Amino acid sequence: MTQLNTQHLRSYPNKPAQVYLYGTCLVDSFFPDSGIDAIEFLEQQGVEVLYPQGQSCCGQPAYNSGYQDEAKAVAIEQIKQFPLDIPIVIISGSCGGMMRHHYKDLLADDVPEIEKFCDRIFEFTEFLVNVLRVKLNDKGDPQRVALHTSCAARREMGVHITGRQLLGQLDNVELITHDYESECCGFGGTFSVKHPDISGAMVKDKTKNLLDTDVVKYISADWGCMMNINGSLDYQKKGLRGEHIATYLLNRTTNNGEA
C-alpha cells in the first residue's frame, strides 16, 4: 500500500552548516545512545549539531489524550528553545509529525508564523536523503534486516521511503519485507495502556511477522514502536531486537563496520 500523498511534498533546503537536534523525551531518558549516534553521523556528514538543553517533549502524549491545553503549554516552550533559523532534525517520525503538522493546529492562535517553525522540522532519514543527499559506504558484513516503518513516519511525514532508500544504499545489507509491513505495531502512546488487550494483540502479530523472517535485527526510526516491539519480544524471550536507524547507519559506515 504505497499511496501518493501530495501533502508530504515539500521543497528541501541546501545542505546547512548547522542543524538543531530534537532528541525526544523517550530517547533522552531511555535510549540516549541513539541521540549520540545521530549526532556523530550528522557530524561525519560535515554538519554541526546544536542540542538545546532546554528541550523536553513535543507534547504529543497529552495532545493525543485530548489534553490540548496541557500539550500547548509544553509545545510553546519547545519552540522557544530553537531560535536560530536552521533545520531541526528529529529522530522520531511520530514526534516529527506532531511538530511538523499538529503544531499548526495546536498553536495557530498562539504562535505567530507557526508555519515557519513547522517547515524547519525534518525527520532524521528524510533529512539524510533529501537535504544531505548522503552516499553511504557500507563497511559491514553481509546481513539481512527488516525495516519497521512507523505509522506516523509513513502517513504523517511520508518518510517510510527514505528509510528504505538508506538501507538500500548499504551494499551488504539485504532488506527483507515482513508480512503486514505497513500495519501498526499497536503502540499508539496512551492507547497501549488504555486498551492494553487490543494493543497487545497487535504487537503480538507484529512480532510474529518479524520472527517469521530470518533477519538478525529489525531497523526503525522510531523508539516508540521499538520500545513496544522489543518489549514484547523480550517478554516472549525471543532474541530478535530492533535498532535505531541512526545507530545502524553509523555502525555500518564507520571503520569497524560492526552492526
Next chain:
Amino acid sequence: MNVHQVDPNESKYSASATAFRANVDRDLANDELRDNFRGAMDYLMDKRKNAFPIEDELETLREKCKLIKQRCLLKLPQLLEQLEANLQRNGIQVHWAESITDANEIIAQLIAQKNGKTVVKGKSMVSEETALNDYLEARDIECLESDMGEYIVQLAHQHPSHIIMPAIHQNKKQVAKLFADNIEGFEYTTDVDALIGEGRRVLRDKFCHADVGISGVNFAVAETGTLCLVENEGNGRMCTTVPDLHIAITGIEKVIEFLDDMPPLLSLLTRSATGQIISTYFNMITHRRQEGDKDGPAEVHLVLLDNGRSQAFADEEMRQTLQCIRCGACMNHCPVYTRIGGHAYGTVYPGPIGKIISPHMLGIDATKDLFTASSLCGACGDVCPVKIPIPKLLLRLRKESVRKQSDGSPQIMHGQGAGRKTIEALLWQGWSIVHKSPTLYRISMFMLTRCRGLMPKKIGPWTTVRTAPQPAAKTLHERIKARNKATTQGAK
C-alpha cells in the same frame, strides 16, 4: 441548533464503556472469529488495491469526491429542501424524522395505512440504526432481510458486523450449520453456491408476496429528485419494484446536489468497498409506477433521518464526518477492527467511521471508550475515498470527551466532558508543569535515570504482554553536555 438528546432505550445496540471492554475481551479470545476477520479484511484490501492501479488517478478522484461532498454539505439545508420539492414533484412522498423513534413511527404508520403484514428489506444501515425490524416485529409485521449477508445475520439473531459485509464474521461452515438448523429440508453443505442458492430460493417466494419493500439510499439527487441504490444481488431492485409500497430510509447527509455528482462518487464507492469497478445492480428511482408501466410500487416514500447528524453538521470540523459514503474501506484497513471485529464496538456502525459518527448518535458517555481505542495509525484516513481526516476527528472527540465542564465552554456535543477523570486530568497538568520548565524537566529525568534500579518490573497494563523498558544510566542531555565539554577542552 439544539444538541440532539439521546434516549439509550431507543437502541438495541449496547454501546457503553463497560460493554466495549467486555466485548473486546470476548472477541479477542475467539480465534475463529479473528481468523474470519483477518482473512476477509486481507481479501477486501487486496480487491481495493487492484481496483486502483494508478495512484495519481485515485488521488485525483478522492480529491474531487471530497470537494463534491463538502460542497453538498455546505448547502445541506437548501439541498434537502430542493430534494423534497423535486421528489414530491415526481410523486415520491418525503418524511422527516428527527429521532429513530420518529422514523420507526412514520414507517409503521405508512405500513398500517396499507394494511401491510409482510416486509422485504434491501440492505439499509440506517434501518439498523433505528432497529426497525424489532420495532415492526413487535407490531406483528414480518420483516425479512433480503440481502444475503443481512439474511444470514437475521437468521442468526445477530446484527451486522460490517456495514458492507454484514455476515463477514461468519465462515461458510458456520453459515452451513445456521442454514441446516433453521431452514426446513436444507441439507448441510459448505458449498458456497449451494448455500447462496438456498437463500435465494427462500427469498424468491417472499419477494412475490410481500406487501412492503424497504430499502436504503446511497445518493439522493436534489437536482432531479432521484434515489440511487447500489447493490449486487438484485434484491434491492426486487424490494423497490415488486411490492406495492416502497419505503426508502436514509440519513440527511446522503443528499447530493447534481446528477453529475453521482458518477465519480459511485465509482469510488464500489471500488473502495469491494474493489468492483461498478456494482452488479445500480438503481435510480425517480418515480412511482406510471400509467402503462408493467411494474413498480404504487407508492414511494422517503424517510430522512437526523439522529444526531445535525450535531455533527453544526461544527465545521466534525461536519466532515458526514462526508462518508459508507464504503467500509476504513474498517477493512483498520488494525483494531481486524483484531476485535465489528460486534465488539456495540454500535451500529463499527470501525473507524463508527468511532466518529456514533458519538453524535449516542452521546460521548456511551462511546468514550471507542475513540480512545485507536493507535492513530492513520490507515483509515489514508484510504477514505472522501478524505475524511478520521485520525484528526478522533483527536477532536478525545478533546471534547475530557473537556472541563466548569470552564463555560460551549455545548458542542451531547455528553462532552464525560470522559474526564480527575486523577488523569491532574496527571496531565503535572506532566505539563514539568515538561514546560527546562529545570523541572532536567531534575525529573535526572531522578528517573538515577533511580532506574528502583523501577518496578510491572508497570500496569504495559507489562501484561511486554517487559518494562529500563531508563538509561544518564540522559541524552547529560551525555551531550559532557561531550561538548570534552570537545571544548580537547580544543584548548
